[in-house]
Amino acid sequence: MDWIEERGLFLLSKNSTFGFGFYTALDAHSYLLVVIHLKSSKVVWTANRGLLISDSDHFVFEKNGNVYLQRGDGVAWFTGTEGQRVTSMELMDSGNLVLLGDNGSILWQSFNYPTDTLLPGQEFVEGMRLKSFKKNTLYNYLEFKSGDLVLYAGYTTPQVYWSLANESRKTNNRVNGKVHSASLVSNSWNFYDQNRLLLWQFIFSDNSDPHAMWALTLGSDGAIGFYNFEKGKSVILEATKIPQNPCSVPEPCDRYYVCYFDNRCQCPPQLNTHFGCKPPVASTCNGSKNSAELFYVGEKLDYFALEFVTPFFKSNLNACKEACLGNCSCIVLFFENSTGRCFLFDQVGSLTRSREGSSGYISYMKVSVGERNSASSRNVGKEALLIAIIVIATVVAIACLLYVGIWYRRRWKKYLEFQQQNQDGDDFWDSLPGMPARYIFSDLCKATKNFSMLEEGRLREIIDPKLDINENDVRVVTAIKVALWCIQEEMQLRPPMTKVVQMLEGLCDVPDPPISSQSASRSMSSVIKWNGKECSSSGFVDDTSDAFLSDTGLSGPR
Numbered sequence: 001m002d003w004i005e006e007r008g009l010f011l012l013s014k015n016s017t018f019g020f021g022f023y024t025a026l027d028a029h030s031y032l033l034v035v036i037h038l039k040s041s042k043v044v045w046t047a048n049r050g051l052l053i054s055d056s057d058h059f060v061f062e063k064n065g066n067v068y069l070q071r072g073d074g075v076a077w078f079t080g081t082e083g084q085r086v087t088s089m090e091l092m093d094s095g096n097l098v099l100l101g102d103n104g105s106i107l108w109q110s111f112n113y114p115t116d117t118l119l120p121g122q123e124f125v126e127g128m129r130l131k132s133f134k135k136n137t138l139y140n141y142l143e144f145k146s147g148d149l150v151l152y153a154g155y156t157t158p159q160v161y162w163s164l165a166n167e168s169r170k171t172n173n174r175v176n177g178k179v180h181s182a183s184l185v186s187n188s189w190n191f192y193d194q195n196r197l198l199l200w201q202f203i204f205s206d207n208s209d210p211h212a213m214w215a216l217t218l219g220s221d222g223a224i225g226f227y228n229f230e231k232g233k234s235v236i237l238e239a240t241k242i243p244q245n246p247c248s249v250p251e252p253c254d255r256y257y258v259c260y261f262d263n264r265c266q267c268p269p270q271l272n273t274h275f276g277c278k279p280p281v282a283s284t285c286n287g288s289k290n291s292a293e294l295f296y297v298g299e300k301l302d303y304f305a306l307e308f309v310t311p312f313f314k315s316n317l318n319a320c321k322e323a324c325l326g327n328c329s330c331i332v333l334f335f336e337n338s339t340g341r342c343f344l345f346d347q348v349g350s351l352t353r354s355r356e357g358s359s360g361y362i363s364y365m366k367v368s369v370g371e372r373n374s375a376s377s378r379n380v381g382k383e384a385l386l387i388a389i390i391v392i393a394t395v396v397a398i399a400c401l402l403y404v405g406i407w408y409r410r411r412w413k414k415y416l417e418f419q420q421q422n423q424d425g426d427d428f429w430d431s432l433p434g435m436p437a438r439y440i441f442s443d444l445c446k447a448t449k450n451f452s453m454l455e456e457g458r459l460r461e462i463i464d465p466k467l468d469i470n471e472n473d474v475r476v477v478t479a480i481k482v483a484l485w486c487i488q489e490e491m492q493l494r495p496p497m498t499k500v501v502q503m504l505e506g507l508c509d510v511p512d513p514p515i516s517s518q519s520a521s522r523s524m525s526s527v528i529k530w531n532g533k534e535c536s537s538s539g540f541v542d543d544t545s546d547a548f549l550s551d552t553g554l555s556g557p558r
Contacts, residue, residue, distance in 0.1 A: 009036075010059075013093045018044070020091045022059075025052050033059060033069055033077065035097055035110060037215075040229045044095050044117045044215065045110050049133070051076040061089065065107075067099065079108045095119045118184060118216040125181040133220040138251055138349070140222035147178025149191065151222065151242070153250035153305075155347040160308035161222065161250055162243045164191065169244075170200045184214050204240040222249035248304055250349040256365075258301065260353045268298045268351070271365075282368035283346075285328035294321050294333075295367045300360035302352045303334060303345075311341035321364060334361040444487070479504065484513040 008031070009021030016038060023034040023043060031054070033047040048069055058070045065086035068078035079099060084107050086099045096119075097110040111122045116130050124130075129143035139154040151162040164170065164179060170191075177193035179200070184190075187205040192198055204226045205214070213229040224242040227235050246252050246263045253265030256277055260266065267277035274295070282292035312323060317335050320342035324330040330344040338359055354360025453461055462480075463469055469476055482503050488494050493514075495503070502508045 011089065011091050011097075012038075013091045013095075015093050017093045018091055018095045020097055027052070029054055031055075031057075035091065035095055037095065037213075037229050039232045040227070040235045041233060042117075042215070042227065042229060042235065044119060045097065046115045048076040049115060065099075067108075081108050094121050096122070116218045118182075120184045120214060123181055123183050130218045132218045132222060135220040135222075135251065140218065140220075140250065142218050142224070144179065147180075149179055149182060150308075151218075151224070153222065153349060155349075157346055159250065159305040159345075159347075159349075161248060161304040163308065164200065166307070167202070167242070170202045173198045173200060175199050184216060186210065187212070187214060189216065202242075205238050221246075221252065247350070247352045250304060253350040255349055256297075256351065258298075258351045258353060265350070268301075270296055270298060275367075279365055280368040281331055282366050283328060283331065291369060292325070292366045293369050294324060294364040297332075297351075297363040297365050299362045300354045301334070301363050302354045302358075302360055303343075303348065303363075304350075304352065305345070306334060306343055306361070309343065312344045313342055314340040315342060316340060317362065324364065324366060330366060332363060332365050334363050336361050444484075478506075478510055481510045481513055485510075488513070 007019075007021070008023060009019035011020040012018070019036050019038050021034070021036075022031040023036065024030075025032055030052040032043075032049065032052065034043045035045040036043050048071075051071055053069060053071050053076055057072065057076070060070055061067050062082075064082055065084040066078065066080075066082035067086070067089065069076040081099055085102050086107055087102055088100045089097070090100060091097050094111075098106050099108040101107050111119075112128070114122065114124065114128060114130055116132055118124055118130070126144040129141050132140040140151065141154055141158075142149070142151050144150075149164040150160045152158045152160045175193070175197050177197065177199055179191045180194040181192045181196070182189060183192075187203060187208050189202040189204060190198055191200040191202075205228070207228065209230075211230065215227045215229055217225050217227065219225055223246070225237040226240065227237060229235060243249065247259035252259045252263060254277070256271055256279065257265045257267050271277050271279055279295065312320075317337070320333055320335045323342060324333040324344055327344055329346040332345045332348045334343040334345075335341070336359075343361075351363070448462060463476070482495075482500055485493070485495055486500065499508065503510045
């Protein structure tokens with residue numbers, strides 16, 4: 001049978017709820033054979049998860065009843081129905097892919113071979129298991145074991161991290177018995193015994209809408225989540241998960257890291273300092289006992305599997321350490337001081353902080369002696385390099401500070417010499433006979449009582465009586481105002497010489513200078529502007545721009 005369809009699907013359920021066909025993997029040229037819920041675009045079943053196929057491979061439905069997925073010269077997946085009278089393949093609106101016989105009987109169905117998802121009406125029974133997609137190198141599983149439903153990490157020695165028996169959120173139906181099967185019914189995950197009597201219920205949502213289509217998925221992180229497919233493309237996980245605490249799954253962080261505050265990760269300080277959290281874990285099964293030693297990891301720690309395993313024995317810490325060194329498969333030990341319980345593991349995932357009110361466990365890890373020494377040597381080399389860098393940086397910083405200090409001292413010395421030269425120049429002009437007396441701003445303030453005499457119009461007391469000047473002459477007031485502008489201590493307040501000439505010739509209005517106090521003079525340094533009319537050598541020019549005095553156009557120091 002050859003079938004080519006644009007979306008990769010070649011079989012739809014009756015109401016087009018589900019589709020069956022090829023789904024593009026991360027690599028655009030690799031494909032999975034899947035059953036997919038069309039409204040939400042969620043894959044609910046996968047045929048060839050471990051063996052992706054390419055463009056040249058085929059899906060084959062043979063006349064002898066065998067259905068398989070050809071991959072090169074081999075087979076990526078098959079139903080094992082060869083020799084049975086398979087008449088048709090049908091995809092049900094429940095999401096179940098079935099092979100039917102002559103009388104409509106089901107010869108094979110995908111519901112009997114779940115991958116990582118369970119759908120309503122799909123009975124999950126003893127002997128089946130869910131398998132998550134791989135995270136790093138780890139798979140997680142859901143399976144019935146000894147009358148209990150458990151989640152476990154697929155290490156060399158499987159490690160349980162959740163069990164229905166220990167789940168406190170389930171409700172009791174007052175019927176005793178071992179769990180044999182489970183199925184989704186509305187917003188509840190129901191658990192039954194071998195006679196289909198209801199034992200437990202796990203309510204995972206408050207939404208009891210009968211039209212909701214719930215699905216259970218075992219995620220790659222190892223947690224079971226619940227989806228309502230009727231939400232379509234916007235479907236998200238319900239808040240309720242199994243287990244609820246993100247740190248209670250095998251590897252919420254990298255191996256040997258400590259998970260805390262639900263989803264934060266930190267490497268134990270000892271492992272980080274000596275190995276960068278990549279310790280040279282040693283197995284002594286192929287070597288001598290002396291080739292490995294125990295390295296202290298930390299205390300007040302916990303591990304997800306400790307709740308579900310029996311201790312190796314009860315004794316003291318030294319005996320526990322000797323037991324780990326003497327057991328070639330032991331990689332990590334956990335010892336509880338309060339009870340003397342000793343636990344040995346051949347693999348570990350992420351660690352956790354001890355629960356509140358618990359003293360937790362002391363942990364040691366078996367590491368290779370040679371590689372530890374090598375790692376220590378590398379760390380010593382790194383520390384020496386770091387110290388050398390710090391010393392060199394300190395020396396360079398001190399040298400820079402000395403250079404800046406010497407440069408500043410020389411500049412200051414030149415400045416003082418320049419000031420002295422200016423002072424000598426001023427003394428020279430003052431020593432010449434016939435030169436008029438020169439005053440500084442502070443002298444004028446003192447002589448005019450902080451310019452109050454000018455404000456009160458007492459010009460006769462200010463002007464030298466030897467001068468034959470009419471104190472009522474407007475030009476006298478103008479000259480005094482211009483003079484006050486020219487001796488302002490703030491350089492930016494002093495007008496340029498062209499402006500001085502224009503004001504004295506009457507070509508410009510002369511604004512009142514700040515004469516009340518020096519503080520007033522300083523306060524005007526950022527707001528002074530020539531109001532009214534601007535002027536030029538040819539007369540007055542209207543100006544409404546309120547241009548500020550330019551620093552570059554001002555006269556120099558007085």
